[in-house]
Amino acid sequence: MPAEFSPHSGCILIWPHRRDSWQNGAYAARTAFAELISIISRSEKVTVCARFEDYDEARRLLPAGVRVVEMSSDDSWARDVAPTFLTDRNGAIRGVDWGFNAWGGLVDGLYFPWDKDNKMARKLCDALDVDSYDCRDFILEGGSIHSDGEGTILTTEACLLSKGRNPDMTKDEIEEKLRQYLGAEKIIWLPCGIYRDETNEHIDNVCAFTAPGEVVLAWTDDQSDPQYEMCVRSKSALENAADAKGRKLKVHKLPLPKPVCITKEECEGLDDLNGEPTRTQGERLAASYVNFYIANKHVIVPQFGDENDSRALEILRTLFPTREVVGVYARDILIGGGNIHCVTQQIPNARQFRKDG
């Protein structure tokens, strides 16, 4: 599994539409999505999946070079429902089609049903004309794994060992699946992720590779915040780990913004589709700058109107000196439950051209 900082041939996103995830019938989030897509499309071929009823609007709002394809979806988290793309022995691109159950199925999943989302990975492989590996008997989301491209996978115990995913598998069996499907040699487990992250604490909101042997870790110095203890435990796990090449990891702290909480007005913009409100006023959202996307020529970083916004950009500029580090105001994406990394999925470059037919 190539690292995200390796060259991409493209990127996949899903046009937002779900009225109980996104404010005001998703119209608020669309502006942020359009800005994000516009930046990515400067250095990558972007494919946006839109439902039949949203197709014309997406086409109208997105640059002409962006490819819009009709595809049904339950929500808009491409990181978690699009395939995980690998290169095979011959350098050709393949997609892994994991099982998807809305982050916990009937145990603690976030919506029901999730069948449209679960079918997207297979369809995207068809649309992109790449072979797929059927791994639908194993529940995994792309946001719960990070790869350094050299045999190391980062993940969290809170997510992968959760009761709503693969409760009958031991940690060893889950490691074995990751080794088998991702070609991984070493799995580094963080105990947890970001406080109140409703994905059961995905890795991609708390820690990310910036280069082989180097990671950023979301960090707070506020010892009164429940997040503090979580950060300390994660830092300790990282410092005690070696990667697949035997290297100790260099850990760069990336400060968190102050707690971001949803307002009454924002809650009122969310429909109630499943008999209970998605969010309640004052609820803390899992805001983190780690949820950035590494495009070919840019690193696109969520911004929250916080005093740490510019500090996060500065740190990432030192870590990605060859890329332009760009902030996108992402509160309207955060309200949906994730951020820039969660709504994108990169397609690595093939190392050879695939023969057709």
Next chain:
Amino acid sequence: MPAEFSPHSGCILIWPHRRDSWQNGAYAARTAFAELISIISRSEKVTVCARFEDYDEARRLLPAGVRVVEMSSDDSWARDVAPTFLTDRNGAIRGVDWGFNAWGGLVDGLYFPWDKDNKMARKLCDALDVDSYDCRDFILEGGSIHSDGEGTILTTEACLLSKGRNPDMTKDEIEEKLRQYLGAEKIIWLPCGIYRDETNEHIDNVCAFTAPGEVVLAWTDDQSDPQYEMCVRSKSALENAADAKGRKLKVHKLPLPKPVCITKEECEGLDDLNGEPTRTQGERLAASYVNFYIANKHVIVPQFGDENDSRALEILRTLFPTREVVGVYARDILIGGGNIHCVTQQIPNARQFRKDG
């Protein structure tokens, strides 16, 4: 506009679903479609558009090498709703997105609404990542034109001058559109097509190029058949015409099958969705062997269980000596209102690779 007998990079079909077009919830036609697709896929990359609700079934019934993409449609006539593909000055593929109004709109169209069909050409260009020409202000179906690849377009007056398509345009203005969008230099007009062809007598059911300067013409010697007079008029038009290169056309007669009429049982398999039955018992269908598809290595010809079935194959074998001429029993496609050519749309080879992004 390249000729159909030029090399293709692929072919588009739409998985049948419409219950008032196709018998038994389209299950009868699916068998014929699957056989047809399987043959085409031996020498062309086939893309099949399936609705969300039909996707899994199409994927299950079709060979793994066939690409199935999710796309909403009103019916399944790829020839008429997919783009007409051209090569531009640089040899790159482009798609023309004609207006589509179900063969006559509110005047004598065959169903309402037709918005899903009308949106497919644009979406297919996106899915295939080719640029499209927006020509939606002009109503045209791919089945109403044939190209010899050398500047000549064949069409019928019955269709292109019909009241339900572009009633405010003169014949000269329509010619001008074809010249402009198809790069045509000469339009050859047949007066009519096949008796009771509900597309207002598309060219692709009555006459087709088999090579530059050569056509097959559907033919009957039965002077008591209303089709006879129509054949004589078309033959005369062809014999009096010269193509874009100034050549007289060589006309090969392709015998028609005996009239094919729908049975009571077949009518009972069609749902009534628009307040009136699609067909009535005994109704004559527009059966013709001319409705074949020229794939890279095959010519696929409808068969009706008629004594002329094998005669049609023999004639086409002499005209396409480098291709395997294959019959497919196509009564279940004919009942839908068209045949093999109507449900396919070829994508010509690009003469260069298109630069991405």
